[in-house]
Amino acid sequence: MTMPAVEHLAILPILLPLAVGAFMLLFDERRRLFKMSLSLATVLALLAVAITLFVMVNTPSDERWSTMFVYPLGNWPPPFGIVLVVDRLAALMLLLTAVLGSATLLFAMARWHNAGPRFYTLFLLLLMGLNGAFLTGDLFNLFVFFEILLAASYGLVLHGSGTARVRAGLHYIPINLIASSLFLIGVSLIYGVTGTLNMADLSRVVPTLAPQSRVLMEAGAAVLGIAFLVKAGMWPLSFWLPTTYAAACAPVAAMFAIMTKVGIYVIMRLFLLCFGDEAGASEDFGGLWLYYGGMATIAFGGIGVLASQSMQRLGGYAVLVSSGTLLAAIGTGNSAVISGALYYLATSTLAISAYFLLVELIERGQAAGADVLAVTLEIFGDPEEDIADEDEEVGVAIPATIAVLGGAFVACTALLAGLPPLSGFIAKFAMLSAVMNEAGDIDAAHWAFVALVVASGLATLIAMTRNGIRTLWMPAENEIPRVRAIEAIPIGALLFLCATMTVMGGPTMRYMESTAQILYWPSEYAREVLGTKPAGAAPAGQPATGGAP
Known part of the structure; x- marks a missing residue:
């Protein structure tokens, strides 16, 4: 059968x-x-492709009844050949990447x-590199794309010098x-034991491993x-992140909002494929580490948000809260929680990206060190406040630029804090x-998770x-920032998408629920990937008409 x-x-x-x-x-x-x-045309083309793939996996056709399809590179069948896998999760991440890429490139222009x-x-x-990491179906090419995106990010972190x-x-x-x-070491150990790096094949091999091999x-x-x-x-592997995100220029920091999600994506994919309900003796391996490590990261990020004296560092710690x-x-191992987490992944990524772009515009009218000076005045007071009140203005007109930026800042605050x-x-x-609705009594760890999520939202709201x-209550010494339409449009578009996800909450949540349910069926994923035939391969008993040798 020829590939459509x-x-x-x-x-x-x-x-x-x-x-x-x-x-x-x-x-x-x-x-x-x-x-x-040329770059703008490219990212817009990528956005169109991502939308098309997103629609394809959500609407099965006669040729492709499943909600995923496999693209064998070189027309070699898996697990021997390289495959790209487009399922609901990969399509969601591709769409997020294309949206952020279009918005941040437009802002950078x-x-x-x-x-x-x-x-x-x-x-x-x-x-x-991001698109390849989300599409690849094997660990070796995941490493290749991982290195490509890291090499590009090294140059982008330093972009603008300073x-x-x-x-x-x-x-x-x-x-x-x-x-x-560490990636190479881990991949080498896995290949040495299982003899494969194809993710679908790994999900098939892991339950059959002998005890000695399982340890390795x-x-x-x-x-x-x-x-x-x-x-x-x-946490505690996150000490580099707030400083890096705060130092990067605005469009790079905004694009980096999805960089952390590469790690989240791979962990989610491999954890549920190889250590899910069908993994035998390895079921839920590492789940507790993810759960308690995630809660520690939420706590660390919430404290960092409250302690941040600059808006850029606040954004970096907000990224940690999201990751945690x-x-x-x-780590909960609950498909209903995973579906809500996928919804949260999309909305928090868009909101954090919009926040980093917005901070660039807000601080454009501030003098250097204004954030630190403002915190100092909050603690020790301003001696000039004791001057006679007769010169004090009663009522100050808010310029249109500040009103627009302030409205966008309120929207980012509500999104990141989780306000209704x-x-x-x-x-x-x-x-x-x-x-809270899990069967049986809710243990102390789950209560701790609920408390941390609520407390981190409160900390974000306060900070x-x-x-x-x-910054926005119009201090007299600040200038009104000059904002171009090409800078305001991307922020408005990202916030509009968050608003659309709110209005279309039902369909969006149903998509996330279907995605989570498929992630908990590794046998179905393996059947779809490993059952892929090369284009031109004939059914059993019939001569082939071409294809891979």
Whole structure:
């Protein structure tokens, strides 16, 4: 049976940014308008492809009855050949990446693309690495794409130069190089024991391992997990993250909002495939570590949010709160909690990305060190406040720019804190209600998870309200920032998508529930992937008409 032509779209999220990014290396940096136009066309094409794939996995056709399809590269059948797998989870992550890529690139075109060389090539290679990591069906190519996105991120972290970025890069680059080394060690152990790196094949092999082999397999999985927990930012492996995200330029920090989700995605995928309900003696291996580590990360992130004196660092700690919540949700082993976590993953990623872009505009009108000065005045007071009150203004007009930025900041606050009725509240409510409605008595650990999620939302609300009052309540010494439409539109689009997820909460939640249910059927995933035939392969008893040798 010949593969439908539309399914060749699965390779485009990898090939398109790779080809365009390499092509732009042929032109020097003076051709910025050409590179800008080509990059924008590329990310918009990626967005169209991601939307198409998202619709495809949600609407099975006559040729493809399942909600996933497999693309064998080189037309070699799995597990021997390389495969790309497009299921509901991969399609969701591709769509998130394309949305963030379009928004952040549009924002960067206002000024940040001029701050350093090869910005567009690095940006497209980052998109290629992210898309490949979400699409690949084997661990070896996951490592390849992981290295590509990391190599691109090294250049993007340093984009714009400056002491703060160099200092952050000196932490970020070595830590990720160590994580890459752990990745290789873990993959080597797993391959040595199982003889395969195909994820679907691993889910089939793990339940059949002998006890001696199982120990080595679990050791390899633990080492591999540490590599991705570094990327996900689980405490105590997260010390590099707030500093790096705070130092990066606004569009890069906004794009990095999904970088931590690569670690979350891989952990969710491998944990449920290899250590889920069908894993035999290895069932729920590492689940408690994810659960308690996730809760520790929530606590650490919440404290960091309250202690942050700058808005950028607050955003970095908000990323940790998001990662901790997702890791703890995965550790529960409850499909209903996972569905709420997927909803939370989407809305928190969009909101954090919008927040980083917004901070750039808000702080544009502030003097250097204004955040620290404001905190100092809050503690020790301002001696000029004792001047006679006759010169004090009664009522101050709020300029339109500040009103728009303030409205966007309030929306980000409500989303990240999980205030009703926005999508952040719906996601947290779905997770917490699933935890509370588990069969049997609710143990102390689950009560702790509920308390931490609520407390982290309160901490975020307090910290962001404090920052909003300091920066947006129109201090007289601050200038009104100059904001271009090309900078405001991406922020508005990201917040609009969060609002759409709120209005379309029912269909969105049903999609997440179906995604979570499929993740808990590793045998179905393995059957779909390993049962894939090369294009042109004939049914049993009939001669082949072509295809792989």
